[in-house]
Amino acid sequence: QVQLQESGPGLVKPSETLSLTCTVSGGSISSGSYHWSWIRQPAGKGLEWIGRVYTSGRTDYNPSLKSRVTISVDTSKNQFSLKLSSVTAADTAVYYCARVAILHDLFNIWGQGTTVIVSS
């Protein structure tokens, strides 16, 4: 059974770059018709899609974050990663990685989520 696990620093200073990695286990990141997404959720608020990467390396980003976001994939490590630059307190949130079925763009497997706090 495919599982996803986020990892990375839980505390990032303002103006620095947030870096998270999602490790896929129980199956190959390259198999099936999926893309791999990052989503975030500030405390008590709704979900915001950050962007996605295909195993080809193609990416799509939310225009609201596009200037600061880079998502990449490393198929040899079965991982994909998120970098968000120039962070502020507004970027404090639980960050989730997810496997998304291309048919219906359905977020069908999620990581447990990791809390990132932006503070000096």
Place this chain on the structure above:
Amino acid sequence: DIQMTQSPSSLSASVGGRVTITCRASQSIGSNLNWYQQTPGKAPKVLMYAASSLQSGVPSRFSGSESGTDFTLTISSLQPEDFATYFCQQSYSIPLTFGGGTKVEIK
């Protein structure tokens, strides 16, 4: 961006009761609408896809429907494990967007 507006933002209901949650899209999205359930401290879980298709393993008390740009999630007989927050998500265009959520609480 396509805005997804959910209503109500919260509701109270009794076990065995019927619950209806609405999600309105800011423009036509066809049937490209998915529903998720999130319990506190957990990641969201898929309930419905393509507006009215039940995800495998999800109880049949959950159903979905659509009328134009309005989408409805119905729980026919609320169970204790259904007290959670529900989100809709449009899959029509990028950026993928979610509704603000509806919290279902015990009455």
